[in-house]
Amino acid sequence: MLVLTRKAGESIVIGNDVVITVLEVRGGQIRIGIDAPRDIAVHRAEIYRQVMEANQAAVRSERDSPILRTTAESLTRLRSQPDSRRGDPDAS
Amino acid sequence: MTDPEPQVIVFEEGIPGFPDVRRFVLTDIVPDGIFQVLQCLDDPAVSLVVAVPWLFFPDYAPELTELDQAGLELEREEDAVVFCSVTIDPDSHTATMNLLGPFIVNVRTLKGRQVVLTDSDHPLRAPLPLAVI
Numbered sequence: 001m002l003v004l005t006r007k008a009g010e011s012i013v014i015g016n017d018v019v020i021t022v023l024e025v026r027g028g029q030i031r032i033g034i035d036a037p038r039d040i041a042v043h044r045a046e047i048y049r050q051v052m053e054a055n056q057a058a059v060r061s062e063r064d065s066p067i068l069r070t071t072a073e074s075l076t077r078l079r080s081q082p083d084s085r086r087g088d089p090d091a092s
Numbered sequence: 093m094t095d096p097e098p099q100v101i102v103f104e105e106g107i108p109g110f111p112d113v114r115r116f117v118l119t120d121i122v123p124d125g126i127f128q129v130l131q132c133l134d135d136p137a138v139s140l141v142v143a144v145p146w147l148f149f150p151d152y153a154p155e156l157t158e159l160d161q162a163g164l165e166l167e168r169e170e171d172a173v174v175f176c177s178v179t180i181d182p183d184s185h186t187a188t189m190n191l192l193g194p195f196i197v198n199v200r201t202l203k204g205r206q207v208v209l210t211d212s213d214h215p216l217r218a219p220l221p222l223a224v225i
Contacts, residue, residue, distance in 0.1 A: 055140070058140040
């Protein structure tokens, strides 16, 4: 891993179009500003990792589970009741 | 009449956990179309059960960042289709929905992106109402 030391107000350029700026250092926290092209998604690592693991679990998950069928049936029944709380006139 | 060819949705950045897959199609798995499968065309092993979140969580309000809107070329809110993955826990026989990382598709361009709602409190595993045996 490349390690650089920066002060507040200083930046790092990655490639031609990503700029990371240290905005503020206070207590144990550092505020970071990121300028990146629109097609580059920026995430907090721990949240990204959670979504990654959730996707992997979803891909491993059962396709033809009876839970899906019974849930769909319950929902369809609920939506077909005219006075249900989700009484959407377009839902048939 | 034959069914039209399924429309191919392109996730240009892949999805978290599967960075190298791009092309997906949506297919119904139960006749009433409440649950669908997001099937990858580039890797047949990658497929997820998905559903429209508002069927189960009417108050769900994901907020897209400007970056996500720009990445999806979304100009109008009504061009966005939103669906979330559904995971079955085989031990507890429960189903949960990922409300933290919804899939958004621009229906005009068929570009998709799984957004990560970083600054929200949306749960990663929201128990699916009605999903009880």
